[in-house]
Structure formats: structure tokens, C-alpha cells
Amino acid sequence: MCHVSSLRDLDPAVDRLPPDVRGRLVELDRLRDVWTANQRRRPSHQWPAHRARLFRRHILALHRLRGTLPVSEQTAERLVVDGFDSDNTLDAALREQLAAEEHTLISLAEASRTGERLSSAYLDEAARSLTGQSTPGLGERLAAVLADLAATPTHPVVRAALGYLAAEEAQRELGAEERFPRGTDPLAWAVASVALMRANHPPLIADHRAVAMQLPWPPAASSPDRHLPLIALFAELQIAVLRGELSWTVPERDDPAEYGQALARTVYRRLLEYLRQRAPALSMVLRQLDPASSARVTSGDSTELGEHRNRVELAADRALLARTHPSWWVCLEATCTNSTLRLLLTVQGVGAPATGVLAVTADALVDSPRGIEDALDLAPTDCVTLLSSDSADERWPEVAALTDEAISRAVDRLTSVMA
Known part of the structure; x- marks a missing residue:
């Protein structure tokens, strides 16, 4: 059973x-x-900035879920890239x-990387910074957790899941004010x-769309x-972050150029x-709505x-991916009355070709008299990740499911725009 004393009723066995x-x-x-095998291909001088952007994305996602982020999606993305001091509004x-x-x-990430012991005092200060309140005994309880x-x-x-529940329970039992949904x-x-970073995983990064699908949360x-x-x-979010961090890798001199491209x-x-x-x-x-409507498929x-x-x-x-890698796209374009839908499915290389990792992403917009609108609003988890060792036959059902849903x-x- 679980070693976390307050969660002994939970079974942690993977099997x-x-x-x-x-x-x-x-x-x-x-x-x-x-x-793990491609860590050496990460540009070390860019690593802190990449991780900082992930943390900013996580912070803004939680604020958006709470309703405490009074900015548009476009402004939020700019804050992720340029930092919180970049917008004086x-x-x-x-x-x-x-x-x-x-x-x-x-x-916390640096302490996890170096193996530094997180003292009760350190955790008390971290809790105060993140929650805006001081709760006596919380740092000691978190250290034990x-x-x-x-x-x-x-x-x-x-x-990580057990740690999440234990942290919630610790605050509740110690009388912390319930400030967050x-x-x-x-x-x-x-x-x-x-809990993840101490096991040599990347940090856990929330996304407001993926998390919202799980609310009310948890049982x-x-x-x-x-x-x-x-x-x-958390498994879905970790897959997205691992894939994203792999996309930061760059080729080395003797790397194969075609690894994974056959798939x-x-x-x-x-x-x-x-x-x-x-x-x-x-x-x-x-054509039942407009006899002159049409649909065509292009690719490249x-x-x-x-x-x-x-x-x-x-x-x-x-999808948390760097933009600079090879891709292959297919576009379904449909026009009806005075509106046009463009749906893009893209197979993207992830990082240096030597990783052999691919991502299948979807995007769609509707261009109508009301303007151009995003038709999907997908999360980083709405993506299929493929490895060079995968069989196309085995993984195709996931790709087809993503395509059908899109x-x-x-x-x-x-x-709905035409209605």
C-alpha cells in the first residue's frame, strides 16, 4: 500500500x-x-530559458482555470515567451x-536537479509564495510527504498523483484557507x-484545456x-512535456539525417x-446546405x-514543440455558403532527426463574415506521439482517432458559424 501516511487506503501498484x-x-x-538518451543534444545555454517558459505556461494555465488571468490567449502566449514583466497592462x-x-x-526544479534536501523552512516559504498564505506546520508536513x-x-x-493528494490533504487538515478551486x-x-523531477523526469506542466476536462476533480x-x-x-501531460523538451534538441555532426522519416x-x-x-x-x-459547396484536399x-x-x-x-523541424501536412478545405473551413493535419519531426520522434498535430480555422476563428482549441495532450521503432499499422488507429475527432x-x- 501507499507509504504516504494519510493516503494508506490508496493502492500505488502499477500492475x-x-x-x-x-x-x-x-x-x-x-x-x-x-x-534521457538525447540529453547531450540540448543546447545547454538555452536550457534555463526553455524551462522558464514552461513554468510560465503552467502558472498562467492555473490562473486561467481559477478565473484570475484577465488577458487574452494571445497576450498569455506573449507572456510565456517574453516574461511577466513584458506587459505593463x-x-x-x-x-x-x-x-x-x-x-x-x-x-524547486534546481533543488530537485541537484538533490538538495528540501527543509521544512524552505517548503514553508515555497508554500507561502505559491498560495499567498502561511500555514503553521505545513513545511514539516510536506517534507514528510x-x-x-x-x-x-x-x-x-x-x-506525483499521491503527492498532489497528500499536499491538498495536508493543507486541509492544518486549517489552511481554501483559496483555489x-x-x-x-x-x-x-x-x-x-516527485517527478526527483525521479529525473521533467516538471509537471498544467494546461487549462486538459485540466478542465477532468473537473470536477478528483472523485x-x-x-x-x-x-x-x-x-x-499527469501521464498525458508528461508525454507532452517530454515531447516538447525533445524538440529543443539539435543535431550533432555524425547524426543520421533520415532517422524516423520513413515512418x-x-x-x-x-x-x-x-x-x-x-x-x-x-x-x-x-451540399444539402449549399449546392455550390465544395471540399478539396491538398498536401505538401x-x-x-x-x-x-x-x-x-x-x-x-x-503541442509545446519547437517550430524549426521538418513537417508533412495535409489540408482539408471545405467551403459552404460564405464560410470556409481549413483543417490541417501535420506530421512533425521532434527535435534532432536522431531522436526519431514524431508528432501528429491538428489545427483548424473557420473564415466567415464574422472573421477568422480557431475551430478546435486543442491542448498539448491532443497530439499523437510516434517513435521510430513504432509500426505504422499499430499506431494508425490513434492517428485516425485524432483525425476523426478533429x-x-x-x-x-x-x-454553427453558418447557422
Whole structure:
């Protein structure tokens, strides 16, 4: 059973997790092996800035979920890239709070990297910085939680879920004021992240879209399965971050140039054929609304992006991917009445070719008299990650499922705009 004293009713054994969750942990472990093997390809001078951007993204995601982020998505993305001091329109107190949270998360990451012991006093200060309140005895309780987690023989993602619940419970039992909606407690997220980083994983980075799908969160406090939704979500978020950090890698002199590209081209050709098969049925549906409607499929690679360049780059940003790597795209364009839908499915190389990692992303916009609108609003977790050792046949069902979901949601958006 779980070593965390307050969570002894929870079973941390990986072999007793639901099969789908176990399967995702296996996929995560395979990706982490690639991430570990490619650490030397990371530009070390850029590493702190990359990690800082991830932490800023995480902080803003939690604030957006709480309703305490009074800025647009575009402004939030600019804050992620340029820092919290880059926008003078932010309230000064909020800007100071965001900066303090960033400093605390960076400090926790550095302490986890070096193996520094996190004292009760240190954790008290971290808790105060993240939550805005001081709770007597909380640092000591958190130190005990982290020690118990380290002694719990299970997968690091399971430890992270247990750490999240233990941090929530510690604050509740010690009388801390409940300031945050369920699922958005920054201290609980930080404890979960430390549990992962101490096991040589990247930090846990929230996304407001992925987290919102799990709310209300988690099940009842007495449920013996209350850690399962957290394990499932944290696994998806970790896959996204591992993939994103791999995209920062750069080639070395003797690296193979074509590693993984055979799989990329196979998946690309299947996507092209799949959309060509779907286009006639879509045309028939749209012609019931407008006899002059049409649907066509185009395709190309990263040298032929043209008008699609901005959307492919935005899809990469959403998936936490660097923009500079090879890609192969397929576009389904549908026009009905005075509105046009453009759906892009892209197979993107992730980092140096030697990683052999690919990502299949989706993006869609609707251009209507109301303007140009995002038709999907996908999370970083809405992406299929492929490794060079994967079989296209085995992984195709996931790619097809992503494609079907993207088409369904995009067409729904098109018809709602026309209504």
C-alpha cells in the first residue's frame, strides 16, 4: 500500500492500474528513454530559458482555470515567451505574484536537479509564495510527504498523483484557507512536480484545456480510486512535456539525417489518403446546405507551407514543440455558403532527426463574415506521439482517432458559424 501516511487506503501498484492507464505509462517510459538518451543534444545555454517558459505556461494555465488571468490567449502566449514583466497592462500586484511563483518553481526544479534536501523552512516559504498564505506546520508536513513518496515503490507518475493528494490533504487538515478551486492548487501541483523531477523526469506542466476536462476533480475524498484520474492526466501531460523538451534538441555532426522519416512519410501518405476518402462524404453533407459547396484536399511538406505556415507553427506551439523541424501536412478545405473551413493535419519531426520522434498535430480555422476563428482549441495532450521503432499499422488507429475527432469538431464549428 501507499507509504504516504494519510493516503494508506490508496493502492500505488502499477500492475493494478486500469489497462489503458498502464499502457500510457509504458508509452511514457519509452518516450522518456529517448528523452534521457538525447540529453547531450540540448543546447545547454538555452536550457534555463526553455524551462522558464514552461513554468510560465503552467502558472498562467492555473490562473486561467481559477478565473484570475484577465488577458487574452494571445497576450498569455506573449507572456510565456517574453516574461511577466513584458506587459505593463498587467496589474502590478498580479505581475509581482506571477513572478514570485515563477521564481519558486525554478528554485524547486534546481533543488530537485541537484538533490538538495528540501527543509521544512524552505517548503514553508515555497508554500507561502505559491498560495499567498502561511500555514503553521505545513513545511514539516510536506517534507514528510516527500520523504514518504521517495520510499513508495511505484511509477514516478503515480508518486506525483499521491503527492498532489497528500499536499491538498495536508493543507486541509492544518486549517489552511481554501483559496483555489479543486484541481488548481499551485502547491499541490508543485509537490507533484517535485516527485517527478526527483525521479529525473521533467516538471509537471498544467494546461487549462486538459485540466478542465477532468473537473470536477478528483472523485470524493473517501474514494479508494481518487488517484486514478490524476495518474491518467499527469501521464498525458508528461508525454507532452517530454515531447516538447525533445524538440529543443539539435543535431550533432555524425547524426543520421533520415532517422524516423520513413515512418513520417508512411503516416503522411495514410493521412492524405484518409482525408481524400472522407472529403466526398463531407461534400454531400455540405451540399444539402449549399449546392455550390465544395471540399478539396491538398498536401505538401515544410518547404511548401505557403499560406498554411502560420497555422502549422501555431499547432507546434500548442503541442509545446519547437517550430524549426521538418513537417508533412495535409489540408482539408471545405467551403459552404460564405464560410470556409481549413483543417490541417501535420506530421512533425521532434527535435534532432536522431531522436526519431514524431508528432501528429491538428489545427483548424473557420473564415466567415464574422472573421477568422480557431475551430478546435486543442491542448498539448491532443497530439499523437510516434517513435521510430513504432509500426505504422499499430499506431494508425490513434492517428485516425485524432483525425476523426478533429474533422467532427471542425465541421460542427463550421455549421454553427453558418447557422
